[in-house]
Amino acid sequence: MKFFFFHLMPYAALDLAGAAKYKSVSVLLPNSFYDPVQGHALYTRYLDEMEYADQLGFDGVCVNEHHQTPYGLMPTPGVTAGALTQRTRRAKIAVLGRALPLLNNPLTVAEEFAMLDNITGGRLIAGLVRGIGAEYHAWGANPATSHERFHEAHDLILRAWTETGPFAFEGKHYQFNYVNPWPRPYQQPHPPIWIPSQGSRETIEWASDPKRRYVYLQTFSPVAAVAKYMAMYKEEAAKRGYEAAPTQLGWAVPVYVAETDEQAYREAKPHIENFFNRFLRMTPEMLLPPGYLSYESMKGVMKSKASITGGSKTIDDLLKSGMFLCGSAATVRQQIENYQKQIGFGYLLTMLQFATLPHELTKRNSELFAREVIPGLRHLAEIPAPTGAK
Amino acid sequence: MTVASRHSFEQVAACRVSVLRGGAGDPLLFLHGARGAGRWLPFMDHLAEKFEVIVPEHPGFGLSDTPAWLDNIGDVAYFYLDFIEALKLKNIHLVGSSLGGWIASEIAIRDQHPFRTLTLVAPAGIHVNGAPTADIFLWSREELTRNLFYSQDLAEAALNYPMSEEEQNIQLRNSITMAKLAWQPRLHDPDLKKWLHRVHLATLILWGDSDRLIPPAYGPAFQSLIPGSRLEVIPQCGHLPHIERTAEFVSAVGKFIGTARS
Numbered sequence: 001m002k003f004f005f006f007h008l009m010p011y012a013a014l015d016l017a018g019a020a021k022y023k024s025v026s027v028l029l030p031n032s033f034y035d036p037v038q039g040h041a042l043y044t045r046y047l048d049e050m051e052y053a054d055q056l057g058f059d060g061v062c063v064n065e066h067h068q069t070p071y072g073l074m075p076t077p078g079v080t081a082g083a084l085t086q087r088t089r090r091a092k093i094a095v096l097g098r099a100l101p102l103l104n105n106p107l108t109v110a111e112e113f114a115m116l117d118n119i120t121g122g123r124l125i126a127g128l129v130r131g132i133g134a135e136y137h138a139w140g141a142n143p144a145t146s147h148e149r150f151h152e153a154h155d156l157i158l159r160a161w162t163e164t165g166p167f168a169f170e171g172k173h174y175q176f177n178y179v180n181p182w183p184r185p186y187q188q189p190h191p192p193i194w195i196p197s198q199g200s201r202e203t204i205e206w207a208s209d210p211k212r213r214y215v216y217l218q219t220f221s222p223v224a225a226v227a228k229y230m231a232m233y234k235e236e237a238a239k240r241g242y243e244a245a246p247t248q249l250g251w252a253v254p255v256y257v258a259e260t261d262e263q264a265y266r267e268a269k270p271h272i273e274n275f276f277n278r279f280l281r282m283t284p285e286m287l288l289p290p291g292y293l294s295y296e297s298m299k300g301v302m303k304s305k306a307s308i309t310g311g312s313k314t315i316d317d318l319l320k321s322g323m324f325l326c327g328s329a330a331t332v333r334q335q336i337e338n339y340q341k342q343i344g345f346g347y348l349l350t351m352l353q354f355a356t357l358p359h360e361l362t363k364r365n366s367e368l369f370a371r372e373v374i375p376g377l378r379h380l381a382e383i384p385a386p387t388g389a390k
Numbered sequence: 391m392t393v394a395s396r397h398s399f400e401q402v403a404a405c406r407v408s409v410l411r412g413g414a415g416d417p418l419l420f421l422h423g424a425r426g427a428g429r430w431l432p433f434m435d436h437l438a439e440k441f442e443v444i445v446p447e448h449p450g451f452g453l454s455d456t457p458a459w460l461d462n463i464g465d466v467a468y469f470y471l472d473f474i475e476a477l478k479l480k481n482i483h484l485v486g487s488s489l490g491g492w493i494a495s496e497i498a499i500r501d502q503h504p505f506r507t508l509t510l511v512a513p514a515g516i517h518v519n520g521a522p523t524a525d526i527f528l529w530s531r532e533e534l535t536r537n538l539f540y541s542q543d544l545a546e547a548a549l550n551y552p553m554s555e556e557e558q559n560i561q562l563r564n565s566i567t568m569a570k571l572a573w574q575p576r577l578h579d580p581d582l583k584k585w586l587h588r589v590h591l592a593t594l595i596l597w598g599d600s601d602r603l604i605p606p607a608y609g610p611a612f613q614s615l616i617p618g619s620r621l622e623v624i625p626q627c628g629h630l631p632h633i634e635r636t637a638e639f640v641s642a643v644g645k646f647i648g649t650a651r652s
Contacts, residue, residue, distance in 0.1 A: 136573075137528060144570035285528050289573075290565035298562055 001340065001380045004094060005053035005366070006062040006252055006349040009046045009080070011070035012356050013038040016278055019070070024282040026069040026134040039073065045359050047080075051087040052363065053352075056370035060092030060125065062252075062349055064196075065099050067131075068138040071279045078112045085119045093120060096196050096217065096252075096349075097127025101146040102139045106153035106174060110160040110181050117186040126191040127217075128154055134286040144291030147202070149173050161190040196252065199229040200297055208236040208244065217349065219252040223322025226251050227343045234344070246346030246381035251339075254324050254351040257368040261327040267361055268326050269315045275355035276313045276323070329372035336377055346381040393438035395430040399453075400446075403472045408453035410445040413438025416506065418483040420445045421470075421490030423630070424526070424568045426452045426560060433632040436640040441483065446473065448493070450567030452560055463515075463571050463579055467496035474504050483647055484591075487511040487632060488604070489572065492579070499585040507650045508593045509643055510612065512604050512629050514577040516586075521607045523577050527569065537602040540628040577604070586615040592650035593619035596642060598627030598634065620646070 014025075015033055022029045050061045063080040066072035074080050077095050084093050093116065098109045109128075117124040130150050136143040152171045156179070159169065165180025185191055195207045196217040207214040216233050218226045230249050237244035254272060258264035293301060318324035322339070325332050336348060352369060353362040395412035410430055418441035420427075420434065427447050437443050449469055450456040459465055470493065474482065482505045486494030491513020498508055514523070526534060532549060539545045553561070572578075593616050597609040606623060613621040624631045624638050632639045 137525075140574045140576075142569060142573040144566055144573065283528075283530065285530060289527055290562075290569040295563060295566060298566075299559060302558065302562065 001246075001345075001377050002059040002347050003369075003374050003377075004060040004062050004092070004250075004347060004349040005050060005058040006064075006096075006351045007046055007050055007353060008064065008066070008072040008351065009043070009074050010275075010279055010353075010355055011039065011073055012042060012358075014070045014279075014356075016274065016356075019278065024134070024286055025279060026071065026282045026286060027138045029070065031068075033070070042073070046353070047083055047087055049353060049359070049362055049366065050084055053366060053370075054088035054091040056366055057374070058091055058370060060094050061088060062094040062096050062127075064096045064127070065129070065131070067102075067135045069134065078116065081116050081124075082119075085116060085123075088123075092123050092125050094125035094194060095127050096125075096194060097129040099129050099131030099135060100153035100157075101149035102131050102135060102141045103153065106156050107160060107176070107179065107181060109153070110157045113157075113191060114161070114181060114183045114185045117191050118183045120186075122186040122191075124185075124187070124191045125194055127194045127196055128157075129196055130292075132287070133289050133292045134282050136289045136292060137286055142291070143289040145173070146292055147294070151206075158190065161185050194250070197229075199225055200293065201232065202294060202297070204229060204233050205236050208233050208240070208248070210237075210240050210242055213237075213242075213244075213248055215248055215250055215347065217250040217252055217347070219349075220254075220323065223339060223343075226322070226339075226345075230343050230345060246344055249343075249345040250347030250349055251343075251345050252349035252351065253322075254354045255332060255365070255369060256324070256326045256352070256357075257329050257332050257365055257373060259328065261331050264326050264328065264331075265315065268324075268357075271355050271357040271361075272315055272318060272324050272326070273313070276318065279355045329368050332369070333373045333376045336373070337380065340377070340380045344381070393435050395434070395438070400473070400476065402476045403457065403459070403469050405449050405457040405469065406455045407449065407473065408447040410434070411443065413441055413443050415441045416481050416483060417442045417444055417479045418485060419470075419474075419479065421484070421486035421493050422448065422451070423488030423490050424564065424572075426564045428452065428557075428560075431633065433636045433639055436636065437643065440644065444477075444479070446470075448490075448567070450570070451564050456563070456567065460567070460570070463492060463496055466493050466571065467500055470497050471501055471504075480504060481506045483507045483509070485509040485511065485643065486513060488629065489514055489568065491515065492577075492582075495582060495586065495589070496579065498589045498591060499582065502589065502591050505591055507647055508589065508591045509596065509646065510593065511596045511631055511639075512598060512601050512608075513595075513612065514572065514604060515579060516583045516608065516611060516615070517575070517578040517580070518605075518608055518611045521605050523605070523608075524603045525576075526603060527573065538629050539634055540598065540600040540626050541634060544634060583615055586612075587617060589616045589619075592646075594642070594646040595619055595621045596631055596639065597621065597623050598629060598631050599623050599625050600627060601629045603629040 063077045065077045067075050113126045166178040169176045169179050194215040196219050197203045207216045234244045256268035352365045393412045427445050434443050447454040449460050484494050484505050491510040492515030495515050535548050536545045597606050609621045613619050624635050627635045
């Protein structure tokens with residue numbers, strides 16, 4: 001198995017009581033709640049934490065794109081990734097990802113990712129996402145054309161990386177006379193492509209297609225959903241005549257390790273509850289604007305009334321559903337081993353800092369995970385290094 | 391008096407479109423708002439005493455198809471010009487509410503010869519700087535329903551109406567099409583106001599004085615853009631005068647069309 005260190009870079013200094021007075025912390029919370037002096041200190045701290053992950057032997061570090069929210073302070077993840085190219089020596093840098101439909105010109109992603117890939121000599125992993133629903137409110141992007149724009153932008157980026165330019169691109173949403181980006185990617189034919197998702201059949205059918213075989217990442221979901229969607233990926237692959245490898249499946253999950261189960265529970269409780277109940281808090285209308293999910297998927301959601309924002313969750317709820325892994329190194333190691341054997345993922349993306357979790361606890365969490373959890377799990381899903389799409 | 395209405399499907403521009411019809415007389419084409427046309431309503435009944443009332447469901451709404459060509463408001467406007475040709479309608483009184491008023495305006499700047507009059511009921515379609523329209527996509531169903539009406543008794547009744555699963559699915563489809571047409575630019579077409587001066591039809595603009603979706607300030611703005619148009623503000627009324635103030639609405643439309651005829 002491979003282990004990645006996933007960071008959201010939250011605004012941990014958030015005035016929680018003040019923020020609670022607003023309908024949502026995304027989009028509507030005034031940015032006067034952001035203090036640049038605190039922000040500067042947090043960026044420095046978080047870059048240190050990611051640099052340390054590289055030193056501790058994590059296989060990669062992950063950054064991501066979020067807009068107008070204290071949940072994550074990386075509206076332009078390429079800036080963070082650029083800093084990490086100089087802070088890390090060995091770890092892959094996964095940008096998970098750029099939110100393609102939010103962009104007017106997706107060629108900026110082809111260029112930015114190619115730069116990162118060249119600077120690092122091929123350490124980039126290219127994550128492509130649609131962005132979360134709230135970002136369509138924040139960014140004025142039309143959720144009803146999100147799927148079309150994602151697919152068209154993806155096709156444009158892939159062609160920009162793999163076809164000799166200049167060539168013309170004649171799309172519905174994007175048209176260019178000259179597609180001819182410099183630099184070209186360092187990794188050939190292109191960097192590995194990862195697709196983070198909350199789970200949808202359309203995404204899985206598309207990502208698992210034999211000509212893509214993209215790595216599918218299930219993010220922040222109950223373990224039952226992780227199992228369901230990864231099984232779906234394998235079924236889709238089987239239908240198309242191949243067996244999906246563990247290297248095609250990854251799970252992103254918050255994790256907390258301490259000396260004992262009891263200590264881990266006690267230390268993590270306020271911070272993990274802050275993460276799910278305060279930092280992720282948004283209304284259903286923000287989470288799922290019309291058209292963001294297809295009509296068929298949305299009907300399913302309306303029936304199940306399931307949503308990541310639904311109600312307040314305690315640490316016990318989160319542990320029970322497997323949305324959070326927490327305990328001594330032995331406990332966490334055993335949990336991951338069990339889940340890996342049941343579900344068959346090859347990548348675990350651990351979020352070892354969440355919401356208000358302070359630096360010292362993050363540091364110890366990272367150390368315990370790297371030194372006492374990872375070594376016992378390396379042998380699972382023994383796999384060659386990721387090789388990209390083809 | 392209750393006029394018998396009939397429902398049919400018409401095939402126009404590779405789109406199967408659902409149409410309600412009732413009454414006899416000059417055709418009155420009613421274009422519905424964001425929530426769809428749905429049922430034959432009392433205001434249609436009253437208008438059907440004098441007109442042949444024709445209420446299509448827009449492409450992507452209600453029981454109508456979502457055609458592959460449907461991308462923007464201009465597509466809907468051109469679709470209706472095809473629809474009018476296919477049904478051989480002439481001397482039409484065109485009435486549109488909210489989204490439907492926007493579509494009616496877009497039709498009128500493209501081709502006004504099939505029409506006798508134009509009635510715009512709290513139409514979307516333009517933006518007045520400094521007077522934002524409500525963010526209907528951010529409101530919950532309850533907030534939206536409460537803000538639609540001046541009378542909270544009506545809002546209460548609408549909230550308590552037990553929607554069937556089929557009706558919920560229709561609302562879901564309507565909201566997706568609405569986002570496609572109106573998310574960005576929000577509820578307007580920046581080009582529309584440049585060409586509204588071309589509308590030479592007798593035009594009535596109706597607005598509820600307590601419209602919380604599209605502020606009443608948009609009434610004078612529309613009026614100043616359409617030469618010779620008349621603005622009437624209905625007191626104690628929200629965004630849907632035809633529902634909330636049916637009698638005043640029917641009387642205003644009847645009088646306006648009667649005057650325009652003579």
